Amino acid sequence: METVVIISKVLLYLSLSILVGSFILCLVPNKYRPDLRVSRKYLLISAITVPIFSFAPVLDIILYIAPRLGGIESFKLVLTTYTVGNAWIATLLVSVVLILFIYMIWPPYKKLYSCLGLILTFGLILSLAWSSHSGTIDPILGIISDFTHLAAVSIWVGIVLVVGWGARNYKNWVQFLNWFSIVAFGCLAMTSISGLLMMDLIVDNYVDSWVVSYGQGILLKHLFLLPLVFYALINGLLMKFLISKNYNFNPIPWIRLEGFILFGIFAITAFYSIQPPPHGNYLSNEAVSPLFRLFHDEPIDPATTIDFAGGPNTVYFLFLSFLFIGLMILSFFKKAPIIVSLLFSSLFVLCIYFTLMISVVVS
Secondary structure, eight states, rough: OOHHHHHHHHHHHHHHHHHHHHHHHHOOGGGGGGBBBBOOOHHHHHHHHHHHHTHHHHHHHHHHHHHOOOOHHHHHHHHSSSHHHHHHHHHHHHHHHHHHHHHHHHSSSSSSHHHHHHHHHHHHHHHHHTTHHHHHOTTTTHHHHHHHHHHHHHHHHHHHHHHHHSSSOOTTTTHHHHHHHHHHHHHHHHHHHHHHHHHHHHHHHHGGGGBHHHHHHHHOOOOOOHHHHHHIOOOOIIIHHHHHHHOOOOOOHHHHHHHHHHOOOHHHHHHHHTTTOOOSOOOOOGBOOOOHHHOOOOOTTTOOOOEOOHHHHHHHHHHHHHHHHHHHHHHHHOOOOOHHHHHHHHHHHHHHHHHHHEEEEOO
């Protein structure tokens, strides 16, 4: 069931991003973006799947308590008394309104329609924030920070996905980059600030949390932000120069690469979001992440602390990480297939991860 919940969360984030990105791009005048295909069919599929995918965590709880109370009683109990159940009911109601809105009104002949669709989609994101880990710990700050985090990421990912796979050409690409670069870095700033607020609520000690799966997920997510920012800088700054020098230069594969990395971050987020948060006396041998055990097999207890100490292996993997940065840059200028650049990016993250894990000292 855990695998089903993870896959459902990834697809849920994807559906929300498609909705947000489509509605935002419909608000942008044609002269500030490439020609796009924004299909009602895909919007309907995205809206219909939101309550389906968001039901997976609810079903997980129902199945957990069903052996004691029975299926029907467990279903009623979770939906009426659990926060995750109440939030899902809100998600279902808003989704129904959004589905009817898309089916009856789309395509949006007026900008107002896109604004209404965007508001309804943000309502879905708010209902998800209501049932999040941080929202459970702090009903005000937790919900606000989780909503801001998911909304900012959905804006960024949504625009990248819709443009990357829905653009018919790369006309007006410089005009598109002029505003999207500002939006992307604004989303990065909002994501960073809200992420720090959520970590302050959920994670007692960032480095110590690497011992458990939740902390490992956060670490990997943060490491994948490094190549993401690298390609965002390329798409936002260097791409304008290259297009001005060569009008036939095709920028679409590189924004798709940015989308692949963002999708990977979605997958990591979905994985660690179902793990127990590192809050309170969470350190124990039973709670240690299998990934952490690959590097350290020392006994773990609540008094355990994490320090750092360098060595030859640390220098070796740090050198490799710089090498892969160089290969990432080279692959761009040599116009290598994006799968090659994605491979170099993943190897760069892996080397940084190994550098940190090897440097850890358990005491």
